[in-house]
């Protein structure tokens with residue numbers, strides 16, 4: 001039987017758990033605050049940033065918003081980050097990506113204190129994940145682990161194939177699945193016989209950025225299919241997976257919208273509340 005994984009419901013569960021932790025901290029006199037930085041006014045980024053601020057309000061966290069003009073220099077942005085690193089009442093710093101072309105994204109990511117790196121993008125956070133030490137984990141892959149676990153899907157010993165090797169999703173996803181004792185394969189644009197490799201997967205995680213590319217020809221009967229893609233089309237949103245064609249072949253599938261998407265923000269809220277313990281160590 002095919003099950004649709006309800007990312008909206010699971011993300012609400014997580015946000016409600018965070019809300020309780022935020023309230024408990026508040027009772028001890030501790031306020032949790034996320035700084036949200038956006039440079040320029042890319043409409044998609046504005047939607048994400050607004051959703052992040054709304055999630056802060058829902059969980060009882062404070063958010064401080066920094067909306068900087070497109071022509072902000074790298075030096076100006078780096079000096080804001082330094083100020084936020086030094087402010088004790090700021091727990092998490094989120095710089096919305098992508099940044100304008102004249103700003104070096106890596107330099108900005110490196111400037112954020114690893115103790116406030118709630119996106120999990122800092123090389124120290126990625127390195128810690130790689131060698132199994134505590135640190136922030138990138139929100140989308142962390143959210144996918146929660147989707148699997150909270151749907152009762154076993155990961156240990158399973159064949160997991162990931163399509164896509166980005167720093168934000170593919171690579172941390174592979175490390176997390178490895179931590180959960182899956183056998184992991186990462187595929188990419190140069191992979192030979194992609195369909196055959198994907199057909200080995202008990203758990204197939206798709207993050208390629210191509211609308212509806214994955215059909216039933218890539219999916220083993222009874223596999224779990226996780227769709228990270230999101231594309232705006234005239235008919236509405238769709239993912240990297242052709243839901244109609246694949247859903248009859250798998251045991252579990254995430255829809256778009258309402259699958260992986262809402263989990264990213266839920267895990268950001270989770271990381272923010274966890275940052276408090278890291279900062280008081």
Ligand code: GUN
Nearest residue numbers: 094095096097098119139
């Ligand atoms: N742009 C797209 N996804 C993300 C994300 O998870 N974090 C940040 N900071 N920017 C993004």
